[in-house]
Amino acid sequence: MTAFDQGSVTLATFAPVRSKGQRWRRRYGVAAIGATIILVWFVIALACPYLTRYGPDAVDVSLRLRPPSAAHWLGTDELGRDVFARLLYGSRISLFTGFVVVLLGAAFGTLVGGAAAFMRGRAEELIMRLTDLVLCFPPIILALAIAAALGIGTTNTIIAMLVVWWPKFARLAHSLVLVQRSQEYVEAAVVIGLKPARILARHIIPNAVGPLIVLVTLDLGNAIITFAGLSFLGLGVVPPTPEWGSMVAEGRELVEQWWVAAFPGFAILSVVLGFNFLGDGVRDWLDPKARQR
Amino acid sequence: MRAAAPGRTAPTPAVLAVSDLRTQFFTDAGVVRAVDGVSFTVGAGEALGIVGESGSGKSVTAQSLMRLLEEPARIVSGRIHFQGRDVLAMTPSELRKLRGAGMAMVFQDPMTSLNPVLRIARQLVETMMAHGSFGEGEATRRGVKLLGRMGITTPERAINSYPHQFSGGMRQRVALAMGMSNEPALLIADEPTTALDVTIQAQILELLSELNREFGTAIVLISHDLGVIAGLCSRVLVMYAGEVVEEGSAEAVLSDPKHPYSWALVNAVPRLDRDPTAGKRLTAIEGAPPDPLSEPPGCRFAPRCPFRIERCSDHPELLEIGPGHKSRCWVTQAGASLELPATAPLSTSPVAGEVGLATEGSEPGEGGIVALVRSSPPRPISPSGRAFGAPKERPTDLSHEGRGEEPPFPTPLLEVRGLVKHFALPKRGFFEPHRYVHAVDGVDLTVKRGETVGLVGESGCGKSTLARLILRIHRPDSGSILFEGNEIAQALPGTIRPLRRHLQMVFQDPYASLNSRMTVEQILDEPLRVHGLATTAAEIRERVAELLEIVRLDPKSGARFPHEFSGGQRQRISIARALAVKPSFIVADEPISALDVNIQAQILNLMLRLQEELGLTYLFIAHDLAVVRHISDRVVVLYLGKVAEVAPAKDLFAAPLHPYTRYLISAVPIPDASIERRRERLRLAGEPPSAVAPPSGCRFRTRCPLAQPICAETPPLLAEHRLGHFAACHFAGQF
Ligand SMILES: Nc1ncnc2c1ncn2[C@@H]1O[C@H](COP(=O)(O)OP(=O)(O)O)[C@@H](O)[C@H]1O
């Protein structure tokens, strides 16, 4: 931005003054929407037996492909199962796999990347080349290949996703630790005589977690959509487990019976949006510069 | 060189007239009156200086002039007339025109006005074409010419480069070229040299002065450094807490300030043209500027003012107290003078004696500072000055030779021999050979118990690296470091850890050197625990309070976080952390260069007091030579990873032997307009060469006017030319 770039310059003289509440809403309003969506899905995942009288696997072929009605709010699928019930139960597996993949991937990646930056030398070289190697494949294709090799099933798909998931956290943690370790307060800790483990735990990690938390939040939606994608392609869950991706796959050919595929599609969309909104808010909250606005 | 004072002619019609400007920030916490009723004019071709500490409203004033402010800032009232037109009433398109062609601005960090992803050519040519006066070919030709005029050696190549390919000084030249591209009537420079070395600063100031003279461009120069203002500006505004507190000619304000705040600014800085042994303590006014959210109702300076009288609870107006000299102070408006603050409640009253000497070095007829210092006769220290200011044994004879003296500090505490550190750069390609930065390249250094050794040199010469090697933050490639008889150059971390109790460091950046997630108490208790100096919670709390007391912070502030403190207070916390383990030796890497002059004086005084009370030994790194001379017993000059000269402070400044040292000393601006104007300057051209491929033989030869063929072949050895005075030059003392 040049100083003469008019685009960035508000004509401050005439700009309206915003109240505190207006500013909060502008900064965190979207994040609050995101948080609400996520919260609602969590409540649903925990309370789904109480929210519907149908079981997710209750087959009734006589009721197959019924449109939405008072009895079946979101209609029924090819086996006559209640779409609403399957949708609610499906949130469990989506949220579960999302959190498992992202948290385990982040934990492993952070550890490896952070250690690489802290140790320097050959170990760092080796680890970072390995992450480069994984990162040069398109993630979904690599996960697909690994999952296909391991065989269908939730656990196998999670393992496949973990293999492609940790490197981005390793990269981020590596650069964060590199930045922190050359900060003067870390040098001061060395001069005081602290041992490396304590410097890492007490000084470097607390100052490096911010961006990692942002990435974790933004990435949850990403992981959920990837898992749904793999299930859509026939990997992931074993039928008849209710899962949004496989529900979309089942409704794929049913153009007339739109409700079978559309509602799980919306569910995926809402969760992903929710995490993205929340992640943006977390980023603003952790960035002191954006916070002042 | 700077003979004719720029723009010092009879009053000219004003280019810029500002009256009663008020700019406020509407923050969550309340309304901050950043600029509160500022009025001034700038005549055509005039150079006006604005000084004041950070937060006093200098930059906001400048940004208001060009209407560059962003929310939540608002200009709430006032008038700004530029060449007779009302800036506050301009439409966006009129403003655009004004900013490009009428007024231009350069900033402290030139990167803020350069776009990092565009070539210089694009940015420069676009600025010129934007106002329709030039076609592309014409604009490019002019751009090359302008860059050359700004002192860029190969402008044809430079114009096709990206900003990051330049050093800080070069970027500032590019920013100036952009600013000057449409020949504005007014150039606003906001701390343009603060981030630069003295040698480069001198070059940029020279350039600004030439622009002022040649193009008749009016200049508003904002700086916290009175020396910078002194050479260039004919008139000075002093700002405090959003108000102008004094206005007058540069001569008058700098030599006879009429507001206590300006008086404090003028006396807070050590000066090269004054005898430092006359009184070691600087005039530091205690306290900090008022909270911008709740300024005192009366005089805003009253809480810190040593001249305060009863009437000061009323707010004073800015009134004329002499021809062209205005002050916002009841005391001087009543005709009183600020010369003798003897009764003032200063923590450092003995300085009073020095204030009387203010014009000592500035008698007519004494030309440059170099000549001036040289011709100063040996002068015995006054008994009073010595009693207070010179606690250590100092030789009474101040003559340059000083032979036959006993070395005042017999035992070496630290001995560094042949220290080398090369950093590997990232490889450019897989098959490319490794390239190395020769950061420290064979440095010898001795620090004796109880003394202060100053370390100076341009940025990138290896000062910080040397400090970090001595503290074993980095491990040297070769060489030896003997600390209290222990060889630590290659020692394992576990072996060094117990020694760290005696060897501590204070860092440059008061913001980066404290972990922002820990409270003050947690920061201070870490070193205590590590070395087993305090174990129980009660012991720790007691020691933390004691440490805070020692550095003059509220002993009860242990539970607060670093961000609740100002820069100067944070530097005190940093010093307290270093003191926690009761060290004997402290390495201070530019501990005051990020602070305002008044805070600098406070911290320097604190460090001097601690040295007296605790018998500390300092290695004091700085790029400000006046400060180094003020605090040091001996000075080491570093150039591109090698020692150029070592000498007792007084000898080094009185009779430097190495050409580089002479240039460095000559580049330091002196905050006295009349001296600064008469001064014969030695200008050091260019910038230090790259430390990746340093020149063969003598490293200084590429910039040295004395260089002979032998200088390229044989590296000069650091040889003792006088007692205790070493220089690495084949022609030492012949410049
Ligand atoms: N960790 C590092 N890696 C690579 N180069 C470095 C590193 N630290 C310093 N340097 C380089 O070493 C030289 C000396 O730097 P420094 O000691 O910081 O100088 P000074 O403190 O005098 O400004 C510079 O060229 C700098 O870029």
Ligand code: SF4
């Ligand atoms: S008016 Fe009073 S308090 Fe203010 S600067 Fe003058 S003497 Fe000091």
Ligand code: SF4
């Ligand atoms: S050795 Fe030669 S090049 Fe180096 S400083 Fe001396 S005269 Fe100049």
Ligand SMILES: [Mg+2]
């Ligand atoms: Mg440095």
